[in-house]
Amino acid sequence: MSDLPQSSEPRSEDAPRPRIGPLNLLIIFSKVTITGFGGVLPFAYRALVERRKLLGKAEFAECFALGQILPGPAIANFAYIVGWRDSGTLGAVAAVTGIVTLPMLLMMLVGYFYAQYADIEAVRNTITGMATVTGGLIVATALKMSTGMHRRWRSALLLLAGFAGFGLLRLPFLAMIVVLAPLAVWLAWRDAGLKVGPQTESEKGTG
Amino acid sequence: MDDWFDSPIWLFTTQVAILSFAAVGGGLAMLMPELQRFMVIEHQWLTNEEFIAAFTIGQAAPGPNFIYITLIGWRLAGFFGALLATFAVLVPPTLVVYGILRFGESRVGPRFQKAMREGLAPVSAGLMLAFGWVLCSHVDVNWRATLVTAITVAVVLRTRINPVWLVAAGALLGLTGVVL
Secondary structure (H helix, E strand, O other): OOOOOOOOOOOOOOOOOOOOOHHHHHHHHHHHHHHOOOOOHHHHHHHHHHHOOOOOHHHHHHHHHHHHHOOOOHHHHHHHHHHHHHHHHHHHHHHHHHHHHHHHHHHHHHHHHHHHHOOOHHHHHHHHHHHHHHHHHHHHHHHHHHHOOOOOHHHHHHHHHHHHHHHHOOOOHHHHHHHHHHHHHHHHHHHHHHHHOOOOOOOOOOO | OHHHHHOHHHHHHHHHHHHHHHOOOOOHHHHHHHHHHHHHHHOOOOOHHHHHHHHHHHHHOOOOOOOHHHHHHHHHHHHHHHHHHHHHHHHHHHHHHHHHHHHOOOOOOHHHHHHHHHHHHHHHHHHHHHHHHHHHHHHOOOHHHHHHHHHHHHHHHHOOOOHHHHHHHHHHHHHOOOOO
């Protein structure tokens, strides 16, 4: 990968950064996604921030935070934002194409073979074993998310409402989101106003 | 044309496209209970075992965690179905994101971003817990499977091991019949 911009010493955050370009975005994100076992994000951080120094730490965090609050899959949004900031529309499309293409082709391959071997006892047992671990991974992620936020009554109530509605009562996801998300954001917005004071810029959102 | 609009892949695609908008503050893995109900209970296009298997394979594979939706698309309508399902995940929300980046990234001010982040955190966590609950209620069919799930939770919370090794261990336990 000698054609990619590299620097031997760490650059300061405000130094001008060379443009990555759509082709390199496609290559970098393809590599990141196909090595991204168990979550793409740590691999993206290593490739973009630590190894190639294409993004500053703060910029990486900012892009990811924005990707997470926008609708849709967070990792695709992240790629989209990084690509957009680097090379506009073409960069955004290249980065997202990189993130999704190889895993998609892999799934097609898996789908093709799975249809032939799905009835074999050993295959079914293996997948059952993987599923029990996957259940644990999801619960662990949820617990990490639960302990990583502001500890207050309101957060606990919102969390409980989400869990009870979606998990125990099995209410539709859309209904849960449409009721809980605007309520939660509005409450946090009011709080932020109390701390920061009124802001003059127009702050229309997408919520 | 009527047949097309009644076809499983079309109904699945539109369902995914709508839900993809709603998956704020988390991931599309979180939609699994909703899609399970849609696919398995409402329409019976897949058995529960097939659906859980598709989800598990998608989670174990490298790449974004919504890729199980591609695999379900493949199960419904082959190559075309996989392509369509992937586009359904990516394109609709991307149009919104594009609009924001193009016309108003600066207008989504810091206060609103902060409110979104902090407000959505407990909601996402609650939905994620619910998702874990529903998934475990399907996979933990006996005490050995429950124990494996519980050990996984403990290991992930206590160590920094890459989850892919845990999934590999789970595959081995399944193959040797320990969790059956």
